[in-house]
Structure formats: structure tokens, C-alpha cells
Amino acid sequence: MVAVHPQLKSRWLRPLGIYLIQHLRKTQIANGELDVRLYNKRKSILTNKEIFTVVQPDLCVICNPEQLDVQGCNDEPDWIIEILSQGNSKRETQDKYTLYQESGVKEYWIVYPYEQSGVNNQMV
Numbered sequence: 001m002v003a004v005h006p007q008l009k010s011r012w013l014r015p016l017g018i019y020l021i022q023h024l025r026k027t028q029i030a031n032g033e034l035d036v037r038l039y040n041k042r043k044s045i046l047t048n049k050e051i052f053t054v055v056q057p058d059l060c061v062i063c064n065p066e067q068l069d070v071q072g073c074n075d076e077p078d079w080i081i082e083i084l085s086q087g088n089s090k091r092e093t094q095d096k097y098t099l100y101q102e103s104g105v106k107e108y109w110i111v112y113p114y115e116q117s118g119v120n121n122q123m124v
Helices: 004-023 089-103
Strands: 028-030 036-039 052-055 059-062 072-074 079-083 107-112 117-122
Touching: 036 089, 052 089, 079 089, 089 107
Parallel strands: 036 072, 079 107
Antiparallel strands: 028 059, 036 052, 059 079, 107 117
């Protein structure tokens, strides 16, 4: 049986990367191997940079190159795409949705490969 998750990631990565390079030159796209450090925007300003979570989204788009450093992405990407694997749907659809919303992610897409569908969540 062919693994659906990696196939979908690579199928999305190339056209998405080409489009973003053509239209948003400074935009970076990461394919799941980038640590993204998230801060809870609902906390007070004094503790905002002290409380963080590290995630590795399947695909993420970062429009501000100043967010990238040697450790990965410092603060929320502009767009996150998570591709569900069998058995992780609660984590992606509930836990990460809340985390990304609290962190200020502008757009969060969830892809359901086994149902051949997806959900677009605009957080702004």
C-alpha cells in the first residue's frame, strides 16, 4: 500500500512553491521539516515571548523572511496546511486548530486524503 500522506505533500509542494515564487518573491514555503515556534497571542504582552510551542506543520507559507532563523520559524506562519493521516484527526482538527488560532495563524487548511476533501479555516 502506498503512503498517501507523503505523496500528497510532494504533490502540493511544487505547484504551490512555483505560484508563490511568481507572485510573492520573498515568501518561503516549508515542507514539514521546519520547526515553527508559536506564541499565544491571547496572553499578556509581558509573557508573550516566554510561552511558546514548537510544531512542524506538513506545509507552511511564511511571507516575512525575517521570521526565519537558524532554529526555524520564529512566530506564526501566514498559512499552514496539515494533511491528515489515519488516526491523527482529533489532533489536527481540534488541538492544532485551537493552537493555531491562539497563535495568530491567518489561514489553516486541513486536507482529508481518504475522503478526497479539505477544509479551509480563515482565522483572521
